[in-house]
Amino acid sequence: MDKLTSILEAFDVICPSGLRGNFEARKGILDELNSLSNIETEFNAFLLSDFRERAGLFSSTGNDVPLEVTGSVLIIGAGLAGLYSALKIASLGFEVQVVTDDEHVGGTWYRNDYPGSRVDISRAVYPFSDVDYCDWRNYYPRHSEMKKYCEELASRVGDQKIFLNKRVEKIEWSGQRSGWLVDFLKDGQKEQAFFNFVMDCTGQLSSPRKLPQADGFSGEICSAPSWPAGMDLRGKKVALVGLAASGIQIASAISGDVSELHIVSGTPNWIRMIPHLKLGDGMDKFSHGQYAFDLKARAQAAIGGFQALVKENSTAQAELLNACENWLEQLPEDKADLVRPDYRPGLRRILLDNGDYADCLKQQNVFYHATRLESCDNRTLYLKSGELVPDVDVLILSTGFDVLSSHFPYRVVDRTGLERIEKPVTGFGSVCFEALPNFFQINGYGTNLVLHGAATILMEIQTAFSAARMLEACHTNGSGSVFEISSGAVDDYRLDFKAMHDSLIWSEAPEKQGWYWGISRENPTNLPMTMGRYIEMLKGLNTSP
């Protein structure tokens, strides 16, 4: 049985409602739940402590966090990472400013307003563990709910601290002033300001990957992050190219409306079944802020699934294969054969389906082409298999994002005066980098998500780690303080990162393509360790002079 489902059931038995804020009760429940499975102690401790303590967890000054801090922090990006960091860093006393080049807060959850857009893990896992909010309507929160969640976070940060339509063009280290000189573009006007610290929260899923093969198409083209408002697909013949996580959501949402849906996907993904819970199902059980469950589920999600990627762990791999085969068994044999990948699960990203996509594939008007798009001419699609798909009204590109490019989305001049184009691959914990003092990256290259339950878990850990470095800098030097990671710490981290990466089966991916490798295909993009291990490594940083 799915681990999450078994925890859910266990929780139903032992967890009374209304535990919000009751630390002892939550802890008691966690202890009980812990006896059901082996959760990493560090990770639980991390989730249970409040943010101030968490920041202390990663600080060489322990919990001796200065009460008075001085310093301004620029947070670039107003997605979940930027908003969460702003909330937490401001709560420690820093002066915070958040900027986004969008016209609204939310980042990913503002832009990706396509049919079926939602989180594909449960609402118990995705929201931040220490932000008190429970206004969820769906087990897998939909785009509108996520957008509202981001707006709520933004209102807690405070409107006066958030600047929309303001793009960071360049950051340049000033040794004289011990901070960053930042060039902005707002409403066509250039502005400049100084900040002690910069946090990069620019996300990974902002630029849709281009598909030159679609250039000759004369019908309507749309993609997940730029879905045309009011688009009506009823009765239309639609082709969907590429099948990333958003692709299966779009297909499931539109297949009942369109006259024909042609899915074109060259390399199928393995897909795992997740509980088929919909609006209302069991929601009353979650609606009382049953935080203990949330924490437990998050911890479980952060660790579960990962073991199947460890090369020697053949038992976990067999379980994973079994879970993926179970999903395929729902389909008629001919369809299952078409979508069955010819590689081991884990070499590429595994998608999650609550049953909607399996139902979609079973429909008579849905055609699956296990091949690539070669070109388009007028409204005809030419496929690599030699097939043609004529008279297509709308072409949907679900070909993913140029996510995994490691370029900075603005110009960076580092401490040595060098202009940096590429983000360093790992840095230390992928959070801080040599020659970039007082600079922190949240949720960036080298800590890609998905395997670890939720991107939000990483955001929490990395924000606490960054906060600790800022606090330490203030603690030791007051204003004018500087933190820069040592090259020794970066080298050690890189070695460990590489060793752990090599111990996982994704390092054997034949073409080094997809989510785990990024577009450069040179550097692994995912975090090759459990969250517990990651926390240990961050905590192990020795910052004493």
Ligand SMILES: Cc1cc2nc3c(=O)[nH]c(=O)nc-3n(C[C@H](O)[C@H](O)[C@H](O)COP(=O)(O)OP(=O)(O)OC[C@H]3O[C@@H](n4cnc5c(N)ncnc54)[C@H](O)[C@@H]3O)c2cc1C
């Ligand atoms: C449909 C969909 C479903 C998803 N589901 C899940 C899921 O189930 N679980 C999961 O863990 N993750 C999921 N994700 C991944 C999701 O992207 C992350 O979980 C998270 O929302 C990323 O937040 P972020 O703040 O890091 O980045 P983003 O939300 O991308 O925010 C980046 C911000 O940076 C700003 N920015 C960029 N460059 C500049 C600049 N030069 N100047 C100023 N501002 C700039 C942007 O305007 C934006 O505000 C999903 C993503 C999508 C698209």
